Amino acid sequence: GAVVSQHPSRVICKSGTSVKIECRSLDFQATTMFWYRQFPKQSLMLMATSNEGSKATYEQGVEKDKFLINHASLTLSTLTVTSAHPEDSSFYICSASGGAYEQYFGPGTRLTVT
Amino acid sequence: GESVGLHLPTLSVQEGDNSIINCAYSNSASDYFIWYKQESGKGPQFIIDIRSNMDKRQGQRVTVLLNKTVKHLSLQIAATQPGDSAVYFCAENPSGYSTLTFGKGTMLLVSP
Numbered sequence: 001g002a003v004v005s006q007h008p009s010r011v012i013c014k015s016g017t018s019v020k021i022e023c024r025s026l027d028f029q030a031t032t033m034f035w036y037r038q039f040p041k042q043s044l045m046l047m048a049t050s051n052e053g054s055k056a057t058y059e060q061g062v063e064k065d066k067f068l069i070n071h072a073s074l075t076l077s078t079l080t081v082t083s084a085h086p087e088d089s090s091f092y093i094c095s096a097s098g099g100a101y102e103q104y105f106g107p108g109t110r111l112t113v114t
Numbered sequence: 115g116e117s118v119g120l121h122l123p124t125l126s127v128q129e130g131d132n133s134i135i136n137c138a139y140s141n142s143a144s145d146y147f148i149w150y151k152q153e154s155g156k157g158p159q160f161i162i163d164i165r166s167n168m169d170k171r172q173g174q175r176v177t178v179l180l181n182k183t184v185k186h187l188s189l190q191i192a193a194t195q196p197g198d199s200a201v202y203f204c205a206e207n208p209s210g211y212s213t214l215t216f217g218k219g220t221m222l223l224v225s226p
Binding site for chain 1: 122146148150155156157158159160163203213214215216217218219
């Protein structure tokens with residue numbers, strides 16, 4: 001149980017375009033979803049926390065107009081990187097929580113902006 | 115250019131050895147701690163957790179020790195195997211909700 005999927009697993013896009021990443025909880029209802037960013041050989045950095053049906057809470061330094069998060073249902077959250085630039089290239093990981101302490105992580109999405 | 119902290123601490127062990135990975139956490143109010151394993155190109159995988167009212171918890175081949183006095187957490191892996199090679203992160207829950215703060219990570223390399 002507690003499986004979280006992400007789609008796509010890898011994406012390459014051109015600078016200036018937007019990219020949407022989906023995060024789904026497959027076998028449980030996720031009241032809260034989290035989006036992380038990870039650069040090579042570094043730890044996970046929390047970008048934002050989203051609760052179903054409400055606006056996401058962004059961490060300091062994360063531009064909410066650049067990283068659009070939608071959590072429209074209890075099983076789906078999306079992260080849209082708008083007007084992507086090469087410095088946005090990273091590994092984006094989502095996690096989902098059913099309300100307790102545990103977070104269940106997705107497999108990650110490798111974004112490369114050329 | 116290269117950033118400070120780009121190189122993860124690395125622990126190299128031989129197959130069959132016991133491994134100990136350490137983590138210092140920052141918030142004395144944290145009441146829940148988790149160890150995650152992350153293989154290259156994958157998301158973190160839950161290994162074991164411990165609450166602040168405990169100082170030791172054992173799983174299959176893994177033991178987590180918590181020392182709240184010095185804000186220190188350790189993960190012990192018994193009889194380490196090549197499949198244990200990965201980056202290990204500790205995480206703390208500082209707020210009482212499900213938000214986690216991750217440590218810097220340690221790369222474990224197990225040679226046969």
